[in-house]
Amino acid sequence: MPSLGRLHLITDTRPGRDPLTMVRAALTAARADLVVQVRVEDSATDREAYELTREVLALCTPYGATCLVNDRLHVALAAGAAGGHVGADDLPVTAARRVLGPTAVLGATARAPGTATGAVTGGASYLGVGPCHATSTKPGLPDPFGPEGVRAVAGAVDVPVIAIGGVTAARVPALRAAGAYGVAVVGAISTAADPARATAELLRALA
Numbered sequence: 328m329p330s331l332g333r334l335h336l337i338t339d340t341r342p343g344r345d346p347l348t349m350v351r352a353a354l355t356a357a358r359a360d361l362v363v364q365v366r367v368e369d370s371a372t373d374r375e376a377y378e379l380t381r382e383v384l385a386l387c388t389p390y391g392a393t394c395l396v397n398d399r400l401h402v403a404l405a406a407g408a409a410g411g412h413v414g415a416d417d418l419p420v421t422a423a424r425r426v427l428g429p430t431a432v433l434g435a436t437a438r439a440p441g442t443a444t445g446a447v448t449g450g451a452s453y454l455g456v457g458p459c460h461a462t463s464t465k466p467g468l469p470d471p472f473g474p475e476g477v478r479a480v481a482g483a484v485d486v487p488v489i490a491i492g493g494v495t496a497a498r499v500p501a502l503r504a505a506g507a508y509g510v511a512v513v514g515a516i517s518t519a520a521d522p523a524r525a526t527a528e529l530l531r532a533l534a
């Protein structure tokens with residue numbers, strides 16, 4: 328399995344957003360270092376998720392960037408993505424690993440050391456850990472737990488920990504110091520005035 332990129336851009340498919348323009352801009356700055364996770368609204372159809380994934384893959388492939396799909400593992404497989412990401416409301420990690428096969432990238436959400444070790448035993452190749460900071464992108468989340476929450480999880484596992492939730496370039500150093508291997512962002516890139524520049528700043532902070 329190739330090494331995982333440290334910067335994960337999660338597509339912003341809320342009404343009025345333009346996820347493909349964001350992905351294009353981020354790729355010009357991050358190239359092969361970018362992981363793009365295709366995440367669609369729950370109300371989107373599988374056909375819409377599949378078509379967006381195919382378009383994102385077509386953008387990622389020339390750069391050698393990695394494309395993952397959130398939640399919908401059948402879409403990941405059908406589209407030819409490198410893997411997927413699951414959380415508490417999705418397939419259990421062991422089942423997700425069976426679906427994706429042994430070599431695919433499989434991310435799992437974990438907020439505590441016990442869940443984290445269980446996910447790794449079940450076959451997760453990285454963990455998404457958050458919300459680290461307050462976010463307006465996903466409603467209904469528990470309170471943010473800051474870098475200390477990342478430290479607790481990172482200390483319990485030997486797979487890459489990707490910090491998520493309200494991540495900005497300014498917040499990256501503390502998250503890295505707490506053991507995060509990388510970060511996943513929506514708003515830091517999708518709401519930036521200059522998404523390519525925002526991507527470059529995040530990469531600089533991660534280096």
Ligand SMILES: Cc1ncc(COP(=O)(O)OP(=O)(O)O)c(N)n1
Pocket residue numbers: 335337364366397398412413414415416417434435436454455456465489491511
């Ligand atoms: C890298 C990363 N970490 C966490 C999540 C959240 O996944 P989940 O808890 O299943 O919530 P949804 O994104 O499905 O709403 C993620 N997608 N990526």
Ligand SMILES: Cc1ncsc1CCOP(=O)(O)O
Pocket residue numbers: 457458461462463464465468491492493494511512513514515
């Ligand atoms: C999907 C998800 N899971 C936890 S926080 C989050 C959204 C992160 O978005 P942002 O980077 O805009 O805070």
Ligand SMILES: [Mg+2]
Pocket residue numbers: 397398412413414415416417
């Ligand atoms: Mg999910």
